[in-house]
Amino acid sequence: MTNTLKPTEYAAIHDFLENQAGIRLGAGKEYLVVSRLGRLLPTFGLNGYGELVSKLTSLGNTRVQTAVVDAMTTNETFWFRDAAHFRVLIDGIIAESKPSRLRIWSAAASTGQEAYTTAICLQDGMKDGRVSRTLNYEIVGTDISPTALQEAQGASYCGVSASRGLTDDQRRRYFRDQGGCIEVLPEYRQRVSFRPFNLLKPFDILGKFDIVFCRNVLIYFSQERKRDIVSRIARSLNPGGHLFLGSTESMSGNEDLFEMRSISGGLVYRVRS
Structure with missing residues (x-):
């Protein structure tokens, strides 16, 4: 398994997140993708981010796509906020x-x-x-x-x-x-x-x-x-x-x-x- 994230793979994940959930990562957030999505690779039996991107950009992979959006969502909240x-x-x-x-x-x-x-x-x-x-x-x-x-x-x-x-x-x-x-x-x-x-x-x-x-x-x-x-x-x-x-x-x-x-x-x- 390769855990190296290529620029083309980051770009594909960035575009997927924006199109599916409106999430804009912007530049320089490769570390965030690696830290949050790296653990999904063994979960779904994927040999690196290239295979992950293939799942995100093809039909019939709803479980993987949902898991990626879930992992990249920021759940920052607390009681009586504002x-x-x-x-x-x-x-x-x-x-x-x-x-x-x-x-x-x-x-x-x-x-x-x-x-x-x-x-x-x-x-x-x-x-x-x-x-x-x-x-x-x-x-x-x-x-x-x-x-x-x-x-x-x-x-x-x-x-x-x-x-x-x-x-x-x-x-x-x-x-x-x-x-x-x-x-x-x-x-x-x-x-x-x-x-x-x-x-x-x-x-x-x-x-x-x-x-x-x-x-x-x-x-x-x-x-x-x-x-x-x-x-x-x-x-x-x-x-x-x-x-x-x-x-x-x-x-x-x-x-x-x-x-x-x-x-x-x-x-x-x-x-x-």
């Missing part, structure tokens, strides 16, 4: 509109922390009176990574995933201890679901939403794909719906579709009617 956004949701959007129903999309759900954090904040809001106890809400988490979704659906976290972003008090209030690991309590899981989804595909199958969290994922796409994704999110939102982006992300040329709002100490984008 906490101001959850204040905006509870103390801004919900306090302002007082909805009876709310459908929320966690568009790059990764291992589930964002979706479960949203549920925790909604349930806390119900308990302290900031959110109506009769609010009927649904949270749909999607991601392209099967491995990440499996962890999200299990709602059980160990190691760094069980601590990053959490205080000791939050661990006690929202989770069940599992001998060093933690499991999200049932009350915060019951209205959260997860499904595989590629943001390059049409959104129609997912239905309409009132809130979309699409945070810290657009940075991996080209400018053209960013514009396309944001414009399709606008069409997937109900009138008056809101979009949350990551702190370093922007409208990517879709300012005509959204108005930026600063409420409750954070920024959010409301779709224009």
Whole structure:
């Protein structure tokens, strides 16, 4: 087996990832490909990256292609990330509109922390009176990574995933201890679901939403794909719906579709009617 990655092989893997998942590696990321895809070679009985490229560029190799996208997906997330956004949701959007129903999309759900954090904040809001106890809400988490979704659906976290972003008090209030690991309590899981989804595909199958969290994922796409994704999110939102982006992300040329709002100490984008 040869573990040397040739320039032509890197270029082919780069193009495959961009076309299939929108992931742009850019130049100088050969080390990343070797570190993440090298372990797949023996798994699939491949004698080097040349054979891997052949599998990626021919029909009938879905398992290999899915495994490559999964391995190259960055699942960087943590609990209560960008906490101001959850204040905006509870103390801004919900306090302002007082909805009876709310459908929320966690568009790059990764291992589930964002979706479960949203549920925790909604349930806390119900308990302290900031959110109506009769609010009927649904949270749909999607991601392209099967491995990440499996962890999200299990709602059980160990190691760094069980601590990053959490205080000791939050661990006690929202989770069940599992001998060093933690499991999200049932009350915060019951209205959260997860499904595989590629943001390059049409959104129609997912239905309409009132809130979309699409945070810290657009940075991996080209400018053209960013514009396309944001414009399709606008069409997937109900009138008056809101979009949350990551702190370093922007409208990517879709300012005509959204108005930026600063409420409750954070920024959010409301779709224009």
